Amino acid sequence: MLKKQLIMEKALELFSEQGFEATSVQQITERCGISKGAFYLSFKTKDELLISMVEYYLQQFVTDVDQVVRSSLSKDIILVEFYKSIFQAFKNHAASARVFFNEKVLLTKKELFQKIIAYDVEMSKSIIYMLEQLYQDELHETKYDVMYCIKGFMKSYSELFIFSDIPLDLDQLAKSLAEKTEIIARHTTIPFITEELVQLTAKPCNEELSQESLLGLIDQHLDGIEDTIERESLELLKYQVENPTYSKPILKGLIENIRLKRDYRWVAYVIAKYFNI
Amino acid sequence: MLKKQLIMEKALELFSEQGFEATSVQQITERCGISKGAFYLSFKTKDELLISMVEYYLQQFVTDVDQVVRSSLSKDIILVEFYKSIFQAFKNHAASARVFFNEKVLLTKKELFQKIIAYDVEMSKSIIYMLEQLYQDELHETKYDVMYCIKGFMKSYSELFIFSDIPLDLDQLAKSLAEKTEIIARHTTIPFITEELVQLTAKPCNEELSQESLLGLIDQHLDGIEDTIERESLELLKYQVENPTYSKPILKGLIENIRLKRDYRWVAYVIAKYFNI
DNA sequence: TATACTAATGACTAATCGGTCATTTGTCAA
DNA sequence: TTGACAAATGACCGATTAGTCATTAGTATA
DSSP, X not given: XXXXXXXXXXXXXXHXXXXXXXXXXXXXXXXXXXXXXXXXXXXXXXXXXXXHHHHHHHHHHHHHHHHHHHSOOOXXXXXXXXXXXXXHHHHHTHHHHHHHTTOTHHHHSHHHXXXXXXXXXXXXXXXXXXXXHHHGGGGTTTHHHHHHHHHHHHHHHHHHHHSOOOOOOHHHHHHXXXXXXHHHHHHOOOOOOOHHHHHXXXXXXXXXXXXXXXXXXXHHHXXXXXXXXXXXXXXXXXXXXXXXXXXXXXXXXXXXXXXXXXXXXXXXXXXXXXXXX | OXXXXXXXXXXXXXXXXHOSTTOOHHHHHHHHTOOHHHHHHHOSSHHHHHHHHHXXXXXXXXXXXXXXXXXXXXXXXXXHXXXXXXXXXXXXXXXXXXXXXXXXXXHHSHHHHHHHHHHHHHHHHHHHHHHHHHHGGGGTTTHHHHHHHHHHHHHXXXXXXXXXXXXXXXXXXXXXXXXXXXXHHHHOXXXXXXXXXXXXXXXXXXXXXXXXXXXXXXXXXXXXXXXXXXXXXXXXXHHHHHSOOSOHHHXXXXXXXXXXXXXXXXXXXXXXXXXXX
């Protein structure tokens, strides 16, 4: 488990420097100080490493954003906090951003393409949720356009973090973009993105979350957990997935216990979705 | 000369399908119906092909945009025409857009990285020119932010063309984005992107920091400074660059004085780098 | 037809790739 | 100290790569 982490970290460095195709397994193992054979004990193929990395780093990003959006911050600061967290993430994980937001290869491998679209859809859902909280019915026609604008702001301004290390005032940036978002939301009258269009671009990943796949995901995470509270919480939740009896507050509490552990935020996120929390 | 064209076209198809690294010269020559040797009569290496392609296709794109911007269209339709031409280009050249806006490899080869930045700078100049024509002095503070927003809109909405072939109403899209741009330009009050910042991103400053260039940078900033404390701090620092005598804590203090001024954070950052603080 | 020249070929090389597996090393209990 | 087992190694494999070059095909002139 620790070996996997090491490989993913060093591989991220190399991919961000050279790209995926241009980086050899040899180079990765050299930087890790392990042998080639050891690499293949952790990952069946080089592609499997890439898939694991996409899952690991994009899960982190999506859950980070969702956490801010679902937090009960007051309406007048939630946009600022949203942007602050986004760009804080870009600043802290510039390397992974470089890889996962610019690697063409990711999009030529179908399996990964679908995965990345799926995470993009999750991100879009979070943004839409935030907009609905902020503006309720005021936006019904232009909701998706505002979302596209927000994603555009992210893409455009994030280059400042990804391609240079100029020191930037995150607060000022967040305030500036929050204002722009507010302005767009309040004044836009000509919509272009329809719900139908969003559905079309999101197409391949509408699979419902099956109980089986969720149980599998939970089992996978139960393996590596040590702290008793978290372990028991997750076991209880697993049981609840099969036989739901607890009330929502209790479920939410158990999920929050899980969410505290760094690498378990994703499984928490998925369980919360399963119970509609 | 015609041969070169053929190779670039077929290579573009393959790069857009598989990416640059994953495409072999053999594949390119097969699709062209020529031999491997013939390829190397047109291009010395595979990299040279890529460089030629970047130049060819990005030049086309940049000049297309500039032509619209410099045309003497009336103010009330120029934004719509601008967006229409942009997305028409994305629609017609989805393949090259896929390659040149998403290929990570381009950014790992230094020569290409600089070239792409240079074209991006040209594009930025065109947009700024258009904004100046449209709004004259009304925008002086937020000009660069509006430019970043426009580029964000392009990035976000262009995905509709690049990753799917859904039939879209270009006129409606252009109108919608023109309105958004107008709204942003008219209402934004909190700027973030300064001219200084634009300059910095235009010149990737990986080069070692020479004493001379630093002194030049300081002189440049001394011109516009008024507050006596900041001014004296910067003058002292300039003297220290030539004759270092102060201790690090004193230098750090002086640098922090500078950093307080909004547009001087970069020079503070550079001086700190110079003194290893 | 003979000559001279360029354009085009594809078998070839040396290097590197992802991936395998017989072997060695390290770590336990007995 | 021994033996059993898992972890780790790196030489090795077949496949593929970018790039070369002796050879051939095509063409224009004499």
